Amino acid sequence: MERLDDPPDVVIRRLPLYARSLRYLLDEGVHSVSSQELGERINVTAAQIRKDLSYFGEFGKQGIGYDVEKLLNHIERILGLTQSWPVVLVGVGHLGQAIARYDGFHSQGLRIVGLFDTDPAKIGQEVSGVQISDYAEMPRVIRETGTRLAIISVPAADAQPVADMLIDAGVRAILCYAPIILQTPDHVWVRYIDPVAVLHSMTYYLAREHVV
Ligand SMILES: NC(=O)c1ccc[n+]([C@@H]2O[C@H](COP(=O)([O-])OP(=O)(O)OC[C@H]3O[C@@H](n4cnc5c(N)ncnc54)[C@H](O)[C@@H]3O)[C@@H](O)[C@H]2O)c1
Missing domain, CATH: 3.40.50.720 (NAD(P)-binding Rossmann-like Domain)
Incomplete structure (x- = not known):
């Protein structure tokens, strides 16, 4: 089922967890988050988050972190969540x-x-x-x-x-x-x-x- 050029299934399984944490952050009024902070929320290392996201393009800026809303929108698009x-x-x-x-x-x-x-x-x-x-x-x-x-x-x-x-x-x-x-x-x-x-x-x- 997985194609060679697909991101590994373990990465896909983590994406909904990233999305959920990002939604919570937005609800808390947080607009920017580092991979370190995001990782602490879901027990994943910052390096793992950066590696997972790198399968889908470039996100965030060194030292600035991720724009929570943009990253959430992006992950939702990847997961097909722009439709019901x-x-x-x-x-x-x-x-x-x-x-x-x-x-x-x-x-x-x-x-x-x-x-x-x-x-x-x-x-x-x-x-x-x-x-x-x-x-x-x-x-x-x-x-x-x-x-x-x-x-x-x-x-x-x-x-x-x-x-x-x-x-x-x-x-x-x-x-x-x-x-x-x-x-x-x-x-x-x-x-x-x-x-x-x-x-x-x-x-x-x-x-x-x-x-x-
Ligand atoms: N109840 C729990 O807490 C729980 C927890 C984990 C897993 N499960 C599992 O979930 C499943 C359902 O558990 P439950 O407690 O709801 O059982 P249940 O007996 O209350 O419900 C099963 C339903 O499936 C229907 N059914 C049987 N064959 C069918 C078919 N071919 N097509 C359509 N409907 C059919 C029955 O009429 C019944 O309404 C089981 O496999 C169970 O092992 C249950």
Whole structure:
């Protein structure tokens, strides 16, 4: 999926963190920031920030730092955030409903245009102004809205067929909350959110601590 001349994916994953910190700085009324100050906010070295940004051109001036608003606008353009992105969500259970209710999507360029479930008791209900539709309607809605981003919040056993259907309908990027690794073609981006695995990666350290 990554091309040789693309910036590394780790760099792309840091860009949204830079953008968020820059937004906070603007909210605080800060208009200029050094790579050192920006780095301290997100636990990245100043050298790493300069290297990451160098993939996209020249920013800031030696000794003066970055113009916060200009750098933010630039990063938002790089991330495609000058447009609003339609997103569909599949599996409107406990987690799916919480995600659909999250205000942060809409305010940050992500518009939920479809909620889908197989449970007849949920179909027709509304969450944050979007009606839950029958799963069978999903390909049509994806095509009609030109949606390329999807969130999967169905049980693990159902996630692969859901992903296959999404991809067949034109989805190119999936955020998967189900604890399963999806098999997907090379042209599809997949990211996972797995809180249990993350917690287990810390129980490793806790299990080695002395308890007094
Ligand atoms: N709830 C959590 O805190 C949490 C945290 C992390 C991960 N997860 C994972 O997220 C997923 C959802 O968890 P949950 O607690 O919301 O489960 P849930 O059982 O409350 O919701 C799952 C929903 O998916 C629907 N569904 C099942 N198959 C479907 C299909 N083929 N197409 C469309 N909808 C379908 C069900 O009808 C249900 O509404 C699971 O994979 C779970 O492991 C949950």
